[in-house]
Amino acid sequence: MKNIVILGSSGSIGLQTIDIVKRYPEHFNVVGLSVHRNTDVLEAQIGEFRPKVVVVADEESAKSLKGKDLGDVEVMAGIAGLEELAAYPGADIVLNALVGSVGLRPTIATLKAGKVLALANKESMVAGGAIVNRTREETDAVILPVDSEHNALFQCIVGESEDEIEKLILTASGGPFRGRTREELGKVTVEEALAHPRWVMGPKITIDSATLMNKGLEVIEAHWLFRIPYERIEVVVHPQSIIHSMVEYTDGSIKAHLGRTDMRIPIQYTLSYPERLPSPVPPLSFIDVAQLTFEAPDYENFPCLKFAFEAAKAGGTYPAALNAANEEAVDAFLNKRIGYLDIPRVIRGVLDCHESGNDADLGIILEVEEWARRTAGGVIESLER
Ligand SMILES: NC(=O)c1ccc[n+]([C@@H]2O[C@H](COP(=O)([O-])OP(=O)(O)OC[C@H]3O[C@@H](n4cnc5c(N)ncnc54)[C@H](OP(=O)(O)O)[C@@H]3O)[C@@H](O)[C@H]2O)c1
Incomplete structure (x- = not known):
């Protein structure tokens, strides 16, 4: 059983990753999820997968979850929350499906933690390829490319x-x-x-x-x-x-x-x-x-x-x-x-x-x-x- 964190779980790649996880519940277990503002999708995913930690990157949108009965899931917000989730100790694989170079700091956090990074967020590599490579060399962390070409x-x-x-x-x-x-x-x-x-x-x-x-x-x-x-x-x-x-x-x-x-094949x-x-x-x-x-x-x-x-x-x-x-x-x-x-x-x-x-x-x-x-x-x- 692999424990998986999905950064950007409400997006196109995020939802297709959820589809794969649902096909193989005996292989994959979701422990962390993140969205930017889409708390409706996140709430539904929390109900279905009971993850340990979730992040709503937009601080204002995160407030809408306050007072809701979400079980014992920990809710974090902002880029600091994303970085913490990207390095979550209970994860075996972090799939970074964020869009844009906002994904760079989480990418680095995953590699610093020595985790396997399934990387869809190409902008991380474009903006910070030299730093990403230096970090993965320091920790021997593995990057598995999700982008179909890579x-x-x-x-x-x-x-x-x-x-x-x-x-x-x-x-x-x-x-x-x-x-x-x-x-x-x-x-x-x-x-x-x-x-x-x-x-x-x-x-x-x-x-x-x-x-x-x-x-x-x-x-x-x-x-x-x-x-x-x-x-x-x-x-x-x-x-x-x-x-x-x-x-x-x-x-x-x-x-x-x-x-x-079909992106579900590389995912x-x-x-x-x-x-x-x-x-x-x-x-x-x-x-x-x-x-x-x-x-x-x-x-x-x-x-x-x-x-x-x-x-x-x-x-x-x-x-x-x-x-x-x-x-x-x-x-x-x-x-x-x-x-x-x-x-x-x-x-x-x-x-x-x-x-x-x-x-x-x-x-x-x-x-x-x-x-x-x-x-x-x-x-x-x-x-x-
Ligand atoms: N889609 C594909 O078939 C495909 C194929 C190859 C590579 N990729 C790459 O995969 C990455 C994701 O693409 P996508 O098509 O899945 O994008 P998308 O559908 O727009 O989804 C992006 C995800 O990131 C979240 N997000 C957006 N802005 C954010 C921010 N500022 N901070 C934190 N989270 C943020 C979104 O949350 P909300 O829903 O709350 O906005 C959503 O969960 C991109 O780098 C893309 O180039 C995608």
């Missing part, structure tokens, strides 16, 4: 020598706007951007997929997770999303991970690792799939991917600035304050005036994030006018 890469690498990896090949669906011209992209609405052709996900990652920033963030995540230089990480558009990613070895062999587009793998449990989805039929196609990414019409490579190669705190600017731009787009094509404009505006700092210092990363969010806010305001 989970695929991890599965291709199991049993191999890391020295023999030639290249990581990340596949991208291309998003809902693949093939559109710049003029057409200027007219896309929030509703269209939220309709991803292959994956059902939370709003932020769905918009990131529509701009291809998601792939850029994943390149940076892959670099830190597998310690491979950016020159040896390639992105290939594969619209069917059946191959989740590939690893090329020095002898020219290429291993690919294939499967249905379950991280929870059951190193064992495998029966699939939560029907088997894949290659006859039905019929065709697997590949093409180069369109860097001109989807500049966010280009900016991510640029920030990645510039190093230092550029990725943290890129990520924070993107979070602000996506939020402004979702709230209909700016248009789709304004998202890269905001990021460009922040990257152009960023002065890089030491990415191995958490205090500096947090300062850069604050600066990038403020600067992005200024660009957003100027675009609104």
Whole structure:
């Protein structure tokens, strides 16, 4: 029996993790849960799983649980609560399904506690990859990637020598706007951007997929997770999303991970690792799939991917600035304050005036994030006018 903490249990990944836990009550036991504001979902989950500790990250929303009969569960609030839950002594695995770089401090807390971290929160790695890696090296803690591409890469690498990896090949669906011209992209609405052709996900990652920033963030995540230089990480558009990613070895062999587009497969793998449990989805039929196609990414019409490579190669705190600017731009787009094509404009505006700092210092990363969010806010305001 593995004791599990789910950070972000009310979100898309959080709810799919709950689904896996419910399928295998003899394998998994929930001991901790967190939400941001969604206390209705949290209350229902407390009733169902009787966890030991829960966190409501938003302090105001946490007050709504006061006086309620929740049994003997301990309720905490704020980022300090999240950090404490992320290091909960009774947990075997902490699945970080928070959205945004708010997940960085909990990620570090889990690794400092020497726990197994099932990581969906890619923004942790993008903003603080150097610190995350240093922490996991200090404690020998294990990170099992949940993100389907990284989970695929991890599965291709199991049993191999890391020295023999030639290249990581990340596949991208291309998003809902693949093939559109710049003029057409200027007219896309929030509703269209939220309709991803292959994956059902939370709003932020769905918009990131529509701009291809998601792939850029994943390149940076892959670099830190597998310690491979950016020159040896390639992105290939594969619209069917059946191959989740590939690893090329020095002898020219290429291993690919294939499967249905259902996040419960990688989530379950991280929870059951190193064992495998029966699939939560029907088997894949290659006859039905019929065709697997590949093409180069369109860097001109989807500049966010280009900016991510640029920030990645510039190093230092550029990725943290890129990520924070993107979070602000996506939020402004979702709230209909700016248009789709304004998202890269905001990021460009922040990257152009960023002065890089030491990415191995958490205090500096947090300062850069604050600066990038403020600067992005200024660009957003100027675009609104
Ligand atoms: N969804 C996917 O299929 C998928 C696939 C691969 C990777 N990922 C990655 O997994 C992570 C989660 O994505 P998602 O799609 O599951 O997101 P989501 O549906 O938006 O859920 C996010 C979760 O985090 C909580 N949260 C949001 N803001 C927070 C804050 N400031 N402080 C504390 N908690 C906060 C939310 O709580 P409330 O509900 O209370 O707001 C919710 O539980 C992201 O990093 C994403 O890139 C997702």
